[in-house]
Amino acid sequence: MFKIPKTVTISGQTYKIIYKDEITLDDMECDGLCCPGAKEVLINSQLDCERTLQTFAHELTHVIVAETAISRMLVMNNIDEELFVEVFSKGVFDFLKGLK
Ligand SMILES: [Zn+2]
Numbered sequence: 088m089f090k091i092p093k094t095v096t097i098s099g100q101t102y103k104i105i106y107k108d109e110i111t112l113d114d115m116e117c118d119g120l121c122c123p124g125a126k127e128v129l130i131n132s133q134l135d136c137e138r139t140l141q142t143f144a145h146e147l148t149h150v151i152v153a154e155t156a157i158s159r160m161l162v163m164n165n166i167d168e169e170l171f172v173e174v175f176s177k178g179v180f181d182f183l184k185g186l187k
Contacts, residue, residue, distance in 0.1 A: 088136070089186040091143050095128070098154040104143070106132040118142040121149035144180035148172045 094101050103126065110117050110129050119142040120129040128146045130139060149172055152158050161168050 089140065089183045091130075091140070095147060095150060097150050100126060100150075100154045102126045102128050102150050104128050104130060106130050108132055119146040121146045121153065123150075123153040140183060141176075141180050144183055145172060145176040148176040148179055 091104060094103055096102075102121075105127055107129050108131075110120050110131050112120055118131050118134055118138065121127075122129065128143075128150060130142050130146065134142060149168070152161065152168060152172065157171075158168070160166075161171055
């Protein structure tokens with residue numbers, strides 16, 4: 088099984104992967120959160136293995152969007168980032184899951 092790293096570096100920007108008991112955004116509980124300002128990815132520590140990896144894949148995709156021209160591409164084409172991440176991260180998840 089793929090082991091989630093402690094940090095990820097995209098376009099020279101290093102994000103820390105941090106596990107927390109509870110993550111909220113606008114009073115809503117969530118499995119994970121990507122904070123480009125703080126260069127942090129938060130993952131809920133209460134999730135099972137599969138959901139933790141799904142969440143990592145999702146938040147990693149947000150990091151890639153934030154740190155590459157994809158963010159500009161999405162805005163220029165009026166594509167919702169959450170929708171893009173939701174769809175694209177499924178491929179990332181399958182890839183990570185297949186790693187030994
Ligand atoms: Zn998201």
